[in-house]
Amino acid sequence: AQKVTQAQTEISVVEKEDVTLDCVYETRDTTYYLFWYKQPPSGELVFLIRRNSFDEQNEISGRYSWNFQKSTSSFNFTITASQVVDSAVYFCALSEPLGTYKYIFGTGTRLKVLA
Amino acid sequence: DAMVIQNPRYQVTQFGKPVTLSCSQTLNHNVMYWYQQKSSQAPKLLFHYYDKDFNNEADTPDNFQSRRPNTSFCFLDIRSPGLGDAAMYLCATSRAPGTGFEQYFGPGTRLTVT
Numbered sequence: 001a002q003k004v005t006q007a008q009t010e011i012s013v014v015e016k017e018d019v020t021l022d023c024v025y026e027t028r029d030t031t032y033y034l035f036w037y038k039q040p041p042s043g044e045l046v047f048l049i050r051r052n053s054f055d056e057q058n059e060i061s062g063r064y065s066w067n068f069q070k071s072t073s074s075f076n077f078t079i080t081a082s083q084v085v086d087s088a089v090y091f092c093a094l095s096e097p098l099g100t101y102k103y104i105f106g107t108g109t110r111l112k113v114l115a
Numbered sequence: 116d117a118m119v120i121q122n123p124r125y126q127v128t129q130f131g132k133p134v135t136l137s138c139s140q141t142l143n144h145n146v147m148y149w150y151q152q153k154s155s156q157a158p159k160l161l162f163h164y165y166d167k168d169f170n171n172e173a174d175t176p177d178n179f180q181s182r183r184p185n186t187s188f189c190f191l192d193i194r195s196p197g198l199g200d201a202a203m204y205l206c207a208t209s210r211a212p213g214t215g216f217e218q219y220f221g222p223g224t225r226l227t228v229t
Contacts, residue, residue, distance in 0.1 A: 033215045043203055045220040101146050105157035
């Protein structure tokens with residue numbers, strides 16, 4: 001069965017520190033997609049990135065970077081030089097088998113960036 | 116800007132009094148979803164539509180119903196809200212086919228049951 005584990009329930013860092021949010025997944029599918037979403041206090045989930053199972057290239061977008069490793073079934077998310085505006089709950093998600101249009105969400109990691 | 120809109124943002128209803136939450140989208144996406152999210156938990160999928168095809172999750176209570184009269188609109192009806200139904204309700208959309216497409220979420224409706 002598919003599963004997403006975000007072992008870090010809550011992380012607190014001081015502004016300008018780097019922080020990595022862990023995501024470990026389980027799936028028997030060979031084709032799948034992984035996602036990261038940010039949920040700020042306002043409540044709306046904001047899409048950050050999608051990665052398919054055949055693309056293990058790491059990605060960098062500004063202060064955000066993602067490390068996808070199939071060998072360890074991990075898709076970790078790093079924020080460099082964190083800012084107070086990064087404070088939010090971050091969810092990792094895995095797509096279910098093709099044709100079901102559904103996600104499996106992790107339980108989320110609450111990030112608090114202190115000024 | 117293309118987006119997912121939810122109304123109202125905050126809804127207060129009485130125990131047992133039916134309530135309807137609405138969602139509209141300008142993205143012209145085929146798939147629309149309703150999620151329930153309780154405090155400090157991940158969103159829980161209630162059901163989704165692929166065009167007019169309705170897909171109910173096995174553990175979604177019968178108390179929850181949905182309607183999608185056209186591509187742009189989707190409604191969540193809670194026939195007899197209980198205290199346990201107080202939550203944030205999130206609407207989302209995605210393109211089809213396949214699961215490789217990201218979902219776009221609305222701002223949510225926070226439901227309070229008194």
